Amino acid sequence: MTSVYLLEKAPTFSSLALSGVNNLLSPGGSIYRRLGEGESLGEEWVRIDVEHYFDDPDDFDEPAEAAKTPFVDITSLPALNLLFFSERAKCCLTVSLGNRVEWLPVRLIADDDTQCYLMNVLQVIDCLDVDHSSIEWIGVRRKPTGRSIASRIQAYSFFEEKLKGSILFRLPERPFAHEIYVTEEFVNKVQECKLIGASFTQVWPPEDPEIERKKWLEKRARKGKP
Numbered sequence: 001m002t003s004v005y006l007l008e009k010a011p012t013f014s015s016l017a018l019s020g021v022n023n024l025l026s027p028g029g030s031i032y033r034r035l036g037e038g039e040s041l042g043e044e045w046v047r048i049d050v051e052h053y054f055d056d057p058d059d060f061d062e063p064a065e066a067a068k069t070p071f072v073d074i075t076s077l078p079a080l081n082l083l084f085f086s087e088r089a090k091c092c093l094t095v096s097l098g099n100r101v102e103w104l105p106v107r108l109i110a111d112d113d114t115q116c117y118l119m120n121v122l123q124v125i126d127c128l129d130v131d132h133s134s135i136e137w138i139g140v141r142r143k144p145t146g147r148s149i150a151s152r153i154q155a156y157s158f159f160e161e162k163l164k165g166s167i168l169f170r171l172p173e174r175p176f177a178h179e180i181y182v183t184e185e186f187v188n189k190v191q192e193c194k195l196i197g198a199s200f201t202q203v204w205p206p207e208d209p210e211i212e213r214k215k216w217l218e219k220r221a222r223k224g225k226p
Helices: 030-034 064-065 085-102 182-191 210-224
Strands: 005-007 015-018 048-053 074-077 082-086 101-110 114-121 134-141 148-155 180-183 198-204
Touching: 005 082, 005 182, 082 085, 082 101, 082 148, 085 101, 085 114, 180 182
Parallel strands: 015 074, 048 101
Antiparallel strands: 005 180, 005 198, 015 048, 074 082, 082 114, 101 114, 134 148
16 A cells, blocks of 8 residues: 655754745745646746744754754745755755656855755645545635635545555645645655655554654654653
């Protein structure tokens, strides 16, 4: 059975924030909306500037430690739920991902103006078995498809045959969430390349409850909570 994971930024690493006024990624704008729908934006994209942002200073023992945290290979802009990748990550993943994604250039404002990339996932797969998933629906339908929009997916079930050959994808039921789902092939590639900053939450098949509880306790322990 193919395992499916939600790709996110790992905790304790710095995130990104937009630098200055940037209307290109305005949450109400068409560019931001289309980033979740699998549309190519290469011809319309203009390089944007971002800067370091620290989600939770409590993750660091000293403020100076946080300030020295370098840009890792995979990080996020949490305010918009978008993932960004280093030049090294792009080089490692390009062959495996092929035309399933496009790499949109971004400049990290720092001493060396590091080049990084917003990964626009172009592959949207209608693979969610909605009859056997636990889903909270929004009371509207998307035009022109008429497809219902999910506000939250609490438990996932997928059509195995539709996942064959997949390495990463978006779900049409969650166009505005900008979530990226990946399979073991992507996880293995990230580990093989020793890319830093990614977190993988297994959504299908469900993990053993004891394993989930262990991860929850480890996360609390990192924050010094009992």
